[in-house]
Amino acid sequence: MTKPPLTLYLAAPRGFCAGVDRAIKIVEMALHKWGAPVFVRHEIVHNKVVVDTLREKGAVFVETLDQVPNDRPVIFSAHGVPKAVPAEARRRDMVFVDATCPLVSKVHIEAERHHANGLQMVMIGHAGHPETLGTMGQLPPGEVLLVETVDDVAGLEPRDADKLAFITQTTLSVDDTAHIVAALKARFPAIVGPHKEDICYATTNRQEAVKAMAPDCDAMLVVGAPNSSNSQRLVEVGTRAGCPYAQLVQRASDIDWRALDGIRSVGVTAGASAPEVLVNEVIDAFRARYDVTAQLVETAVETVEFKVPRVLREPA
CATH class of the missing domain: 3.40.1010.20 (4-hydroxy-3-methylbut-2-enyl diphosphate reductase, catalytic domain)
Structure with missing residues (x-):
């Protein structure tokens, strides 16, 4: 049976940002340095596949320091923590690594x-x-x-x-x-603003790419987690920029194919904590059902890299 034609617009940049990449490396390097288990306060980033993969390697995800034994290292998530958290870790003489995005x-x-x-x-x-x-x-x-x-x-x-x-x-x-x-x-006319925009480069770049492709798309899929703020914003931005239908999916199995019935063009992007393997999974799902022509929509090139904390670069 002949597959219907479909233009697949792929946003660039999409997916992992430098802060997420650094945070995942921090957990992996901590496991290599100290062995399992390594505890992580809150999900290191908001993506189930990333969290499950790290859990399989020996990371244990908790919500409070009370759940962490004093003799095991703990990592603070990329989202940052209140000052009271590292203060408590110091009081308990714990080894901790801060993975807060710079x-x-x-x-x-x-x-x-x-x-x-x-x-x-x-x-x-x-x-x-x-x-x-x-x-x-x-x-x-x-x-x-x-x-x-x-x-x-x-x-x-x-x-x-x-x-x-x-x-x-x-x-x-x-x-x-x-x-x-x-x-x-x-x-408040006297209010003081940030010296430089607080919304990060990755969030801005991903939203700009979505705005660029939205008017050409019958539908848009954002690969990301429901608790990922930047992923949810991409869905909103796509709708406002002229795409008639935008859907958040964690992976290909979440795609609502009935809602996409009759479409001829789809935009695909991913939140900053979604790995590219999940984007490829979505692309493969479309190729299985459609005669796909892929088109890159690139609005920026990202070269940002962040170093991991020194404690992980030193020998155990």
């Missing part, structure tokens, strides 16, 4: 600098997300006010409207954040 750490340093200058922080982020909790936890309670939407700005009650600064979660929608920043500046 671009998240940059936001932490920013918040501390503004706090030292007497400014109260406003954080644009998602309530309950590990990165938001980690960033807010860099300062004492009450020093960081959280806003998620433009409407939240109207309800802010800072100590002093003339002594404010704002920071953002690194994985937000660029366009949504711009609207919130505009609302903050309109209400």
Whole structure:
């Protein structure tokens, strides 16, 4: 039977960013240096396949330090942790490795600098997300006010409207954040912004690639996890940029083929914590059903690399 034709637009860049790549390497190098088990506080990155693969190698994922024996190393996830966590690890004389993405750490340093200058922080982020909790936890309670939407700005009650600064979660929608920043500046003209954009290069680049291909796509698939903020944002960006249907899938088995009935073009991208093997799995699933013509949509070339912590580069 003749397969129907399909144009498959492949976004570039997509998938692993430098921070995710570094975090996974940190767990693998820790297992090599100290042997199993190595404990990881929270999922190292938000992707089930990555977490399951590391678990098979000897990583144990926990949510609190209370679950970690004092004589085993613990790794803090790429999303960052509140200051109280490494402080507790030091108090217990634990060996720990911080896998916080350097671009998240940059936001932490920013918040501390503004706090030292007497400014109260406003954080644009998602309530309950590990990165938001980690960033807010860099300062004492009450020093960081959280806003998620433009409407939240109207309800802010800072100590002093003339002594404010704002920071953002690194994985937000660029366009949504711009609207919130505009609302903050309109209400608090003296508010201080980051020296350089907090939303990371990888989030921005993946959203730009989606915007470029969305108008040509009948449908779009974002390979990523439901708890991955940057993956969820790619679905939203694709829809807003003109794609009639966008779906988040963890892997090929999640594709809703009925929803794709009659399509002639599909865009495929992946969140920053989704491995390329899952993208290839999705491509193969389309090739099995369609006569596929693949087309790369490249909007940026990424060359960023982050070093792993020194403790892992030293012999055991």
